[in-house]
Amino acid sequence: MTFFSDFTAEEKERVEAVVSDVDDTITSDGLLYPEALEALYSLKKNGKRIILVTGGSAGWADTYIRQWPIDAVIAESGALLLYRKEGGITYLTNPVISEDADFEKKRKTLLSMTRNYVFSSDQYARLYDVAYEKRALSKEREERLFEMIEDLGGTALVSSIHVNVLFSPISKKKGLDAFFPVLSDSLGIKKDIASFYYSSLALGDSTNDEALFSAFSLSVGNKRVYDNIASFRYLPTYITNMYGGSSFSYVISKLLSSCE
Secondary structure: OEEOOOOOHHHHHHOOEEEEOOOOOOOEOOEOOHHHHHHHHHHHHOOOEEEEEOOOOHHHHHHHHHHOOOOEEEEHHHOEEEEEEOOEEEEEEOHHHHOOOOHHHHHHHHHHHOOOOOEOOOHHHOOOOEEEEHHHOOHHHHHHHHHHHHHOOOEEEEOOOEEEEEOOOOOHHHHHHHHHHHHHHHHOOOOOHHHHHHOEEEEEOOHHHHHHHHHOOOEEEOHHHHHOHHHOOOOOOEEOOOOHHHHHHHHHHHHOOOOO
16 A cells, blocks of 8 residues: 555556445545535546445435436445436345345344444434444443344444444445446446456545455545554555545546546
C-alpha cells in the first residue's frame, strides 16, 4: 500500500467500472456533498459502470438506485441486489439466505436478546441483517454483543458507523460474486469475474471493505483506513490523506483526468 497521488496511464486505461462503499466513502459523516455527487455523474458521463456495495439497508439502497447516477446496489453487506431493468428497479435476494431455514429465527432471537442495545437508525428498513450504532457500544457491551452473535452462529461485520450482523456466510465480496452473473447480463459486462476484478476500481474505508481490497487488483482506501491500519488484514493498493466524499471526488477526478 502506498499513498495515492495519481493513477498510472495503464491503470486509468483498464478501469471500466467503479465498485464503491457508501458510508464515509462517498458520503461524509452521513451527508452527500455536491463534490461527491458530481464525481458520480462524471463517472456516468464517461461511460464507467458504477456498482455500490454497502452495509446500508434495503431502504437506503432503494434511495440510491432511484436518485443517484449508478447502475446497481448490493446492500446489507451482500444480502440483496437492486439494479435497473427495463425502466424499473429489480430486487434479488442472495441465494445463500434462502437456503438457511433458521435464518429468520436466529435474526429475531438476536433482536430480542439485544433490545436494550442501540440499533441503527435504519434498522426498520433492513430485510436481512441486524445493525447496531457503533458509537453507542462500550467495550464491555461490544464484547457481550459479539459473544451473543457467535453463540447464534452469526457473522459480525464492522463499518465506520455500524456493527452489521448476518446469519449466512455473506460478505461484500461474496455478495458481488453471487450477483455477478445477473450484473454481467444486465450491465453488458462481457468478461468473467476474475477479469472484472482486474478491470475495475474498488473504493472503501472500513474493515468490512477489506475482502474487496483483497479481490481487486486496483483499490483505494481513504484516510480512515490509515487511521485504523492495525485492524486490517488486507489493505488497498493505495491510500489517500482525505476522508469521505473529499477523497472519493479526488480519486475519481484523477481516474478521469485522461478522459476529459
